Amino acid sequence: MRFLSQIFQPVITIPKGAKIKNTEITCKSQKLLMECGLVRPTSSGLFTILPLARRSITKLENIIHHCLEEVGAQRLSLPCLTSAKLWKQSGRIDSVGPELIQVEDRHGKRYLLAPTHEEAIADLVADIGPLSYKQLPFLLYQIGNKYRDEHRPKHGLLRSREFSMLDAYSIHASDACATNTYNVVTDAYKKIFRTLDLPVHRVQAPPGDMGGRLSHEWQLPAAAGEDALAVCPSCHHAARARQPGACERCGADTCAVNSIEVGHTFVLGARYSEPLLAGFVAPDASTAPVHMACYGIGVTRLLSASVEALSSEKALRWPAAIAPYSAVVIGPKEGSKEWSAHGFDRVQDVARRVEQNAFRDDVIVDDRHQLTIGKRLMMADRMGYPHIVVCGRGALEAPPRYELFRSGDAEPRALDLNELLATLADQRIRQPVDAGADYGESAG
Template structure:
């Protein structure tokens, strides 16, 4: 009998597992890459239409953690969080010139009064209109950095690769506003350092690459490309100086480069007055004049980044895994189960949850009608950072538990187990502080 200790149980998680046979042709899901196959088979996402997905509980936990990770670094760079409506008046896009320029990529809606709106894929027009409406700002208030994390929409001609190219996605978009071009560039570099901290904290190898500004406009643009086999982009990495670019030959040293596939996980732009001039966003300078604000914008695709983490590494980064630790009890009816019972499972769960890094982040695979081996196979597929198994050694005195971590297995007493996990986690946090 299970007692009243409130444990998180895997059997209670809404996780509709599916099996996609090898070489199967499944038109409805269009499984085209590793991350999409994993997220579908493990019951983390579910397709609802072409390019549209339901994010299920385990993936949502991962998304929540990823967003907190992004927020921590972008706020450390001086950004303040806001929330803008997904519906933006089409008239603003007409004023900026992007209503026609982006054309069929924009999803549009019309209200009962005949007013047209854009389901925004990005919010340059909306943030600039906001500052025009509350302004003019004083030069003393600048630079001003505002950001949000919200749903975005793009009518992709051919959605594919699951969350990597979908019609509905989440994105962190930040906007900095300035009085001078020097201030724009200084802030641009400061937020670029925050980007590096975000990606390094996820264990991703990401390169900042100069790129065309396209429909966004402005004077400077960088794509942030993560190396991954399923990437639709091509990145050239110089074997001599490690410079990355879209060119075949390195512009720095003239060396030849290795071409690799990559995924765009972020994009940053120096916009200057591209939007502030047509939309009337000004500031008051020291002499009382009202010149247009200078701006830059910064985007990180949240749902795309989540899929890229799985695509690049094959496992969840430690800070993004839906649960950091999975506890696997003995099989029902086994000798271990008969001698230990559910009370021993609760005790181990409670001891693991004492660790600050595992608080509210441990789940029990209570499907004890299944063998430990089968549950371990599924746990490995999910990629939990820590798997703790109550096997035969749990009957010893003192009890010992198997810790499966990054494909290695150790047999440890409870004090040793807690110390090992704590040491690994503190080592990871120290490494993140060094990179920051």
């Protein structure tokens, strides 16, 4: 159990139209995350992630780990610095050029702060190889910081120069095998987004700089998004389009929505393995480049995109599974009549019971008892904690009654302790649910 008075959360107020570190405040997630003391810009496109946002990101990473490990992915860590030589070999040093942050060591050897690791993975395979077909396929992933020298960083964590990303790579002896794993991993993606309860659409996309023969973007509708989708209200098919039109699958009229790209997946073929000489030995003893597929989710971007999609202008809202804390408990104001009947010990006791019954290690007590309940309730609502438990006037009753505010509910509910615990136990975040019916599966 943690106490709010001890949390490092520098709350600020940003005046209308203000620029922070030469950056305009262009969307609500950027403003709210800064104002609520969750992130601080250090310079254009670079951010310090403060403790409460760090907690959310860890929760998000855990969901991603869980869903990927479940389909056999193995975690590794590649260096943030990739030799520039490998990017010359793949030809991307020129195509991606200006977006790469390049550095030179004391011996004059050039590196880049990697925005993605296809070259590094292909080089790993080349370095070990040639692999036997018997060692294939395998699926590797990492979650870590990536770098892109955005021409114009904007929207806070939505378009930053340093960002956390899941990047996964699968290595195969055949295109059919790559396609099979691609489908398995994209099912894991659907499970991740369902766990977050976010309507992320999979849409077919051009491969762009990455190359390969098939790719999908994973798009979350949000007004501040820079991409545009045509979404079918009838069959949920989604496609990249600036204008609404007839759904290509069922013919119904589509709706135009702005959206944010939160992930991208590619079947790459030999796009990287060929130039980087990552080969394998087939059963007939011939050698060929391995087939690759790669999978990315922008972790810090997904966090800010979900906040962007769910929040109002005035208050943060999170997917319940990644809110900084699942519940906050607010006790009476010090010196009040309620306080004499329901002091700090009893408030802590309620919080402890909530932890034990519903949200293990995931409850925070707003112990700033010098503040009124109303003031703390307002701040808790602005922070978007999914469950707010108030020990107020009802705490004087026998048995004491507590008010439970759940985000989304119009009115709080007055419950005794057993009712409160039973209600919250019901809200426990379950393990990632089965993919089942999905959000906006699209053809191709």
